[in-house]
Amino acid sequence: MASAVLIENLQKSYGSTVAVKNISFKVEPGEIFGLLGPNGAGKTTTIRCLCTLAKPDAGKIEIGGLSVIEKPRQARKKLGYVAQEVALDKILTGRELLELQAALYHLPETGSKQRINKLLQLLGLEEYADRKTGTYSGGLRKRLDLAAGLLHQPDLLVLDEPTVGLDIESRFIVWDFLRKLREAGTTVLITSHYLEEIDALADRLAIIDRGEVIAEGSPSELKDRVGGDRVTLKIREFSPQEEAEKAKEILQNVPFVEEVIINQAQGNSLNLIVTHGNSSLSKIETTLEEIGLPTFSIAQSRPSLDDVYLAATGRTLMDAELAAAGSRDLKAEKKQQMKQI
Amino acid sequence: MSQSTITPSNLENSLSPSSLVGDRLESDSSILGEFAQETIALTKRLFIQLQRRPSTLIAGIIQPMMWLILFGALFYHAPQGLFGDDMSYGTFLAPGVIVFTAFSGALNAGLPVMFDREFGFLNRLLVAPLASRFSIVAASTLYIISLALIQAAVIVIVSGFVGAGWPSLVEIAAIALIIFLIVLGVTALSLGLAFALPGHIELIAVIFVTNLPLLFASTALAPLSFMAGWLQIIASLNPLTYAIEPIRYLYLNGDWSLSSVVMQTPWGDLNFGSVLLVLLGFDALVLLLIQPLLRRRFA
Numbered sequence: 001m002a003s004a005v006l007i008e009n010l011q012k013s014y015g016s017t018v019a020v021k022n023i024s025f026k027v028e029p030g031e032i033f034g035l036l037g038p039n040g041a042g043k044t045t046t047i048r049c050l051c052t053l054a055k056p057d058a059g060k061i062e063i064g065g066l067s068v069i070e071k072p073r074q075a076r077k078k079l080g081y082v083a084q085e086v087a088l089d090k091i092l093t094g095r096e097l098l099e100l101q102a103a104l105y106h107l108p109e110t111g112s113k114q115r116i117n118k119l120l121q122l123l124g125l126e127e128y129a130d131r132k133t134g135t136y137s138g139g140l141r142k143r144l145d146l147a148a149g150l151l152h153q154p155d156l157l158v159l160d161e162p163t164v165g166l167d168i169e170s171r172f173i174v175w176d177f178l179r180k181l182r183e184a185g186t187t188v189l190i191t192s193h194y195l196e197e198i199d200a201l202a203d204r205l206a207i208i209d210r211g212e213v214i215a216e217g218s219p220s221e222l223k224d225r226v227g228g229d230r231v232t233l234k235i236r237e238f239s240p241q242e243e244a245e246k247a248k249e250i251l252q253n254v255p256f257v258e259e260v261i262i263n264q265a266q267g268n269s270l271n272l273i274v275t276h277g278n279s280s281l282s283k284i285e286t287t288l289e290e291i292g293l294p295t296f297s298i299a300q301s302r303p304s305l306d307d308v309y310l311a312a313t314g315r316t317l318m319d320a321e322l323a324a325a326g327s328r329d330l331k332a333e334k335k336q337q338m339k340q341i
Numbered sequence: 342m343s344q345s346t347i348t349p350s351n352l353e354n355s356l357s358p359s360s361l362v363g364d365r366l367e368s369d370s371s372i373l374g375e376f377a378q379e380t381i382a383l384t385k386r387l388f389i390q391l392q393r394r395p396s397t398l399i400a401g402i403i404q405p406m407m408w409l410i411l412f413g414a415l416f417y418h419a420p421q422g423l424f425g426d427d428m429s430y431g432t433f434l435a436p437g438v439i440v441f442t443a444f445s446g447a448l449n450a451g452l453p454v455m456f457d458r459e460f461g462f463l464n465r466l467l468v469a470p471l472a473s474r475f476s477i478v479a480a481s482t483l484y485i486i487s488l489a490l491i492q493a494a495v496i497v498i499v500s501g502f503v504g505a506g507w508p509s510l511v512e513i514a515a516i517a518l519i520i521f522l523i524v525l526g527v528t529a530l531s532l533g534l535a536f537a538l539p540g541h542i543e544l545i546a547v548i549f550v551t552n553l554p555l556l557f558a559s560t561a562l563a564p565l566s567f568m569a570g571w572l573q574i575i576a577s578l579n580p581l582t583y584a585i586e587p588i589r590y591l592y593l594n595g596d597w598s599l600s601s602v603v604m605q606t607p608w609g610d611l612n613f614g615s616v617l618l619v620l621l622g623f624d625a626l627v628l629l630l631i632q633p634l635l636r637r638r639f640a
Contacts, residue, residue, distance in 0.1 A: 052467070052468060053467055073470045073471075076469060076470040078360075079468070081464075081468045083461055083464055087460050087465060088462075089386065091389065091393050092386065096389060100383070100385070100386055103379055103382030104383075104471065105470065106370065106375045106470070106472075122355065150356065153358050153359035154358060155358040155360055184354070184357040186356060186357065
C-alpha cells in the first residue's frame, strides 16, 4: 500500500529566502502525523506545496501514490485542507459556506445536504448553522472549517496549526475530534509548534528546523533515542546568571549528571540530563547546599519532545520561538506569499 | 466559545474517507457539468453578498443618474444641432452612460477576488478540484452582467422619460448583447489583474488611472468629430467606443441591420456586424492573456 503522504527532498524558496531547504518524510495511512517545529521552520511552506497552493522548486510529493505536481486536480480530490487562519466569508452562514464547499467538490446536491447536516451535528454546530460566520467565535470558526475540510470525505486531512489562538476548551474539542477521525480511518497530518499537541496526538512525527527534518519517529522512539532522564532545577524563582553558572559548575562534577544547561527563558533554571535509573535528587540538593545554594524546586522526568528538539538543535523550542519572533518579518513574508497565491 | 461539545459517537462512517467506506458522494457529471456546478455556486455567493449588502447596487444606480443629470446640465445650452439633427445632449449621452456604468462595474470585478486572496478565502477555491479556474471568471462575469443589465435598464427607463426615446425589444436584446461583450472582456481583465498585482492598493490604483481616462478617451461624452486628431485615434481603439457607438446608433435610428454603418473611425467606416466582431475579438484576446495568470502554479 502506498504511503498516505510521501515527500522527498522538497525544496522551496521565496525570492532569496529559503523556506524549505530539504524536507523528506512519509505518512502511513490511518495515522496522525505531526510536523513539529518553531515558527518559521518551513512547516507551512511544506503544507502549501503538499496542498497544491505553491509549486516546489524541487522534490517529489505524493498523496496515496499520486504525484501532486503532475496530477494536482486528482490530488485535490483526495485531500482536505484546514488552513491556519480560518478564512470564512463572514456574510455567509455556516450552512451556506458548506454548500459552496460541496459544490466546489462537485458533490451531488441531494447527498450533500444530508452530509452537511451530519457534519454540523458531529461538530456541534447545528445551533449556529444558520447564523452568519461573522458572528462566530474562534472555536466555532475552526470547527466549521474542519467540517468544510471533511465534506468530501478525503483520504487525508491536512491541518496547519489547528489550535493556534483557540481557548483550552476548543483545543480539546479539536484534539478529540482528530482522534475520532483517525479511528474512522482518515489519515491526519498536522503541523504545530506546540509540543504537547504533537505529543498528545501524533502517532509519529517529524521535527523540522530551519527547513530541514532533524528527527522522525514516534514520540516514544524519539524520546528514548535521546536517552537519560531530565531534572529541572530552580535555585530561586529567578536566579541571577552568576549563581546559575556557579551551580552548573559544581553539578557537572556529580557522577550521574551527564550535562547541565542553563535555561535563560525560564529564569535561569537548570536543566540536567542524568543517567536513567541511577540518579538521586537528594544528592543534587545536598551538593548545592554544600556551596550554600538553596533549592526552590526540583523535578525529575523522562525526556520530552522538547528535549529531543534540544538534543538535535542545541536550543529549546521556546528559545527558537523567541529568536524567530524577533528576526521574522511577517509583512515581507505575507508579501512573498501573495506572489504565490 | 460555546459549551456544546462534539457528539461522541462510535465509529462514524461519515468521518471515514470515501475510499474506505465506499459510500462516496461521487458526482457522475461531466467536466462541463462540474464547471456549471462550481460556477453557479460561486455566482450564488456573490448574489447572497449583494442581497445582504445592497449598497453597491444602490450606489451603482445613483451614480449613472448623476452622470445623466450633471452632464446633461453641463451641455444644456450647447448650440442646437451640435450633436446631430434634433438630438438633445441627453439622448446623445444615454448610451455613453449605459456603457460607462457597465464598464466601471466590470473594472471593479477583481476587487472581491483580490480581497479573497488577501484574506485567504481564495485558498479554499484553489485547493478544491475545480473543473477550471475560469469558473471564478465566469461567476464574476455573470454577477457583473446582471448588475450591469439592472443598471442599464434603469438608465434606459429614466432616459426614456426624459425624452431619449424607447428602444424596441430587439434593440433591447442588442443592447444586452453589447453590454455582455464589453463586460466579459473588462471583467476578465480586472480578474487577471487581481491575480497578478500584489495587493488591493495596487489594484485600486490601476482602476483609478484607467477608469476616467478611458471614459474621456471614448465617444461617451462627445463625438469623434469634436476631438483632437490624436484623441480620435485613441478613441477609435478604445473598446468602450465600440460598445457605445452601436447602442447610440440603435437609439437614433429606427431601422438598422448588421450592415448599418455605426462608426466612422479615422481609418474607415465600420458596420454593426464588424463592431460586434471587434468586441468579440477583444474578449478572446483578454481571456487568452489572463490564462497564464490563472494557471500560474498548477493547472
